[in-house]
Amino acid sequence: MVNLNKNKSSKISLSCLLLLFLQHLFSIGADNYNLYHAVEDLAINCGAIGNSTSDLDQTRRTWIGDNNSNDQFTLIEHEKDSVSASATQVNPSVKQVPYYTARLSFSEFTYSFRVTDGQKFIRLHFFPATYGYFDRSNSLFSVKAGFYTLLKDFNASAISEESFFREYCINVGQARSLNITFTPTLTHKLDSYAFINGIELVSMPTNLYYSKPGGEELKLVGHGNSFPIMNNTALETVYRINVGGSPISSEKDTGMYRYWDIDDSFLEKKYEHSLPAVYGSDLRPKYEIIPSYTAPDDVYLTARSYGMNATTNYNVTWNFKVDTKFIYMVRLHFCELELTLTEANQRVFQIFVADMLAEKRADVILWTGYNLVPYYKDYAILFDKSGSSKQLNLSIKLQPVQTRFAYDVILNGVEIFKVSDIGTGNLAGVNPEPRQSPPQSLVPPTKPPKRSKVTTVVATVAGAGSGIIVLSFICFLIFRRTTLASDNNRNSKLRHIPLAPSKSSQSYGSSLPSDLCRYFSLAQITAATYNFDEVLVIGVGGFGKVYKGYIDENNTPVAIKRLKSGSQQGAHEFKTEIEMLSQLRHLHLVSLVGYCNDENEMILVYDFMARGTLRDHLYDSDNKPLSWKQRLEICLGAAQGLHYLHTGAKHSIIHRDIKTTNILIDEKWVAKVSDFGLSKIGPTGMSQSHISTVVKGSIGYLDPEYYKRQRLTHKSDVYSFGVVLLEVLCARPPLLLSMDKHQASLVEWARGCHKNGEIDRMVDPFLRGTIVPQCLNRYIDTAFNCLLEDGNQRLSMNDVVWGLEFTMQLQESIEGGLEVVNKREEIALLKNSVNDVEENDVLFMSTDELSTRSKTSKMTTER
Known part of the structure; x- marks a missing residue:
């Protein structure tokens, strides 16, 4: 009986223990089911000896x-x-770890981390106090x-008198190493120093903020296209x-130690009925x-939802100050918290x-299908880089x-990120003006570190050396003047093309106006392309590679074409x-910004x-x-650019390499003809109809007459453009792979069809079903009339422009149910009555303008 009771008691005890254990597991799962477990979770307490437990939070995290x-x-x-030091002034509101100690130096120092590859958070912690000899106002450095x-040129004391941190996201490549370097800005003053209190390096889930390869990209607001956040950006x-x-x-974050602020100070207006929609903890x-690690539950369980039955038409706005001249990523978090909303359009x-x-x-219901389902939308914002303002307002409204329902708006969370410049990797923004230094009486004296001795020596020698410096400067001016005079004589043939003296400069003896062609040094080009980084390559051809870069203090994007070296051609x-x-300026011709001719490099810089x-x-x-x-x-834009080359420039120009890869498109979908490396000045005399020259161009686009007889004419460009017209219609390359795996001409295939x-x-x-039949027939006629075997029978580029304009008129007019008028025939009648207008000017006049000029001319004649 005793043993029975004892066994029964043991079973009850075990049951209770098991119940408690299950409750414990459930509580852990309830609190941590959505946590992300970082591969790297490194926290550095800079300037400290030994490991410390952070009092920043309740996780008891260890700082090394x-x-x-x-x-x-x-x-x-x-x-x-560099020295380790503790803050001289104690601020009770500042947490001890990691802010009471710092690493400080008058010269550059680096933390080199060995980590796995992938995307990381970097957090830099600062407490701009005075640390012994290091006065807080003298901190000026770059990271x-x-x-x-x-x-860049960062003064922490200008930001705050208390502790703060800056957070960044970067991708670590296959090298699996990351260097974070602190460099004092000694160009401003010799006692500038760099410091850091704490560094966090924490892994993040792949593609948490970066675009997934092949996945959905950010919507570029106001531009109608998308923008990816690639691994080569920070x-x-x-x-x-x-x-x-x-x-x-x-x-309380989801394992990544992110801090989420409140929105009160960013709201433009607060309404009496604008209470936060806070729901109980029993909802998840x-x-x-x-x-689940995207954001903490508390983000999705709180929101601003203004007046669920509001009938007034108002809006709610948040305002955020941001630096100009950057692209920003904006993430808006949503979760429908009103449980009565179950359908879309409510x-x-x-x-x-x-x-x-x-x-x-x-x-939100349309996006998610249900209430209480979290969701987010990402947007990219590009501010105008031409303004002078240093900061702008990024509003969310x-x-x-x-609708037939009275519900209005909802928003749960906002994240705003600055995106680094692609060419330079710059994220540094505007720094506030430095705060005033504290009175010296409050700074206790201490033994200066090693670098202060150097500073003292420099100050002592400065006065004695000033005379030597002045004398040296005078000698330099005399020498420079002599050198410039010699250079001017040596480069007199180059004054129209400002080819800078270099190890391999060539005198081209050109007569180009210098104000239309800008010279770039190789150092400038290298900086603009980050030493020709492969991630910036936007095109590759037989000539070499094309890189995207930024010039003029990262304000102007450009395309940089680096030609293969060593080729005479x-x-x-x-x-x-x-x-x-340098001599051509037209809306539909790509503009040359400048060039570089240093150290055997031949580089051309164009508008991007x-x-x-x-x-x-x-x-x-x-x-x-x-x-x-x-x-x-x-097609019409490209044709107008070619027509200008043939008839509108000072000298008639034959492009000689017209193809779809040499027709570029800008942000506004304007076509521009590019790549004039093979171009030739056209026939100059009335008796001359062609140029005899070696055949150059691209297979599939070559004029058969030019290929057979080596006679280059303007109609050679017309033939190539006819191939382009077929490419545009058919969406096929100029050379097709036939069934027997031999290349066939697109032109011959199209003629057969x-x-x-x-x-x-x-x-x-x-395109099938979207082209008006009359329009399609006219377009095909224009294309095949460009591709006639006999060059004399082909259309001129002027005829091509008219043909494409009429084709567009046909499409738009028939779609709109309007009567179609052949504009060219109408203008041909009108221009006969216009007495004081040149032929080429008439070609670019509108019908209305010609009609007005015709009436005016007629009235003058009658008088």
Whole structure:
């Protein structure tokens, strides 16, 4: 009996223990089911000895002192003079770890981390106090993380008198190492120093903020296209906001130690009925679309939702100050918290970002399918780089859309990131004016560190050396004047092309006006392309590679074409392109910004064409297919550019290499003819109809007459453009692979389709059913009349322009049910009555303008 009771008691005890254990597991799962477990979770307490437990949060996280030996990072001191010091002034509101100690130096120092590859958070912690001899007002330095400039000429005391941190996102490559370098700005004053209190390096989930390869990209608001956040860019967290809720400290984040601020100070207006929608802890978000670590539950369980039955048409706006001249990523978090909303079209609202319409009809239920399901939308914002303002307002505005329901807007969270410049990796923004230094009486004296002795010696020698410096400067001026005189004589043949003296400069003896052609040094080009980094390559051809870069203090994007060195023919084409493009200015011709001719490098700098080549939008690309109207406008623009080359320039020019990869498209979808390396001045005399020259050009586009007889004419460009017209219609390359794997001409294939009455077979499947038949027939006639075997029978580029204009008129007029008038025939009648207008001017007049001029001329004649 005793044993029975004892066994029964044991079973009860075990049951109770098991129940408690299950409750414990459940509580852990409830709190941590959505945590992300970082591969790297490294926290450095700079200037400290030994490990410390952080009092920043309740996680009892360990911070490693940087005076300790550690296999995860190394402190590299370039002049071995950095010091560890504790803050002189104690601020009770500042947490002890990691802010009471710092690493400080008058010279550069680096933390080198050994980490896995992938995307990381970097957090830099600062407490701008006075540390012994290091006066807080003298901190002025820059910070780089690998290629990226995080801070430049940064004065922490100008930011705050308390502790603060800056957060960044970067991608670590296969090298699996990351250097964070602190460099004092000694150009401002000799006692400038750099310092850091704490560094965090924390892994983040792949593609949490970066675009997934092949996935959805950010919507570029106001521009109608997308923008990817690639691994070759870095981000700075500018704002992270829990809308309608309380601050969320780092230990309550989802394992990445992010801090979420409140939105009160950013709201433009607060309404009496604008209470946050805070719901009980018994509700949990249902993570069915996005990962559970995207944001803490508290972000999605609080929101701003203004008046659930409001009938007034108001909006709610948040305002955020940001630096100009950067692209920004804006992430808006949503979660429908009103449990009575179960269908789409119940809460519909518009979203404006930076005063531009981002969403015409935002509907969280439509996006998610249910309430309590978190979701986010990402947008990219590009501010105008031409303004002089250092900071602008990035606003987020929600405006209700009236439906049969009375519900209005909702927003749960906001994240705003600054995106680094692609060419320079710069993230450094505007620094506030430095704060005044504290009175010296409050700074206790201490033994100066090693670098202060150097500073003292420099100050002592400065006065004695000033006379030597002045004397040296005078000698330099005399020497420079003599050298310049010698250079002027030596380079007198080059004064029209400002080819800078270099190790291999060549005298081209050109007569180009110097104000139309800008010279770049190789150092400038190298900086603009980050030493010709492969990630910046936007095109490759037989000539070499094309890089995207930024010039003029990173304000101007450009395309930089680096020609292959060592080729005499390349040097000739380099010279030809400079000569041609420096004299040509037309809306539909790409503009040459400048060139570089240093150290055997031949580099051309052009305006950047944001949408790439015409071929990029026709086939073998992931780009969305162009509409028929877009294709017509691009062809018409390119034809107008060629017509200008043939008849409008000072000398008639034959391009000689017309193809879809040499027709570029800018951000506004304007076509521009490019690549004039093979161009030739056209026939100059009345008796001369062609130029005899070696055949040059691209296979598939070559004029058969030119190929057989080596006689180059303007009609050779017309033939090549006819091939382009077929490419645009058919979305096929100029050389096709036949069934027996031999190359066949697109021209011959298209002629066969036309002869057999299979016109629909010629048309890009994407366009079928969208082209008016009369328009299609006129377009095909124009193309085949460019491709006639006898060059004399081909259209002129002037005829091509008219043909394409009439084709566009046919499409637009028949679509709109209007009567079609052949504009060319009408203008031919009108221009006969215009007495004082040149033939070429008439070609570019509108019908209305010609009609007015005709009436005026007629009235003058009658008088």
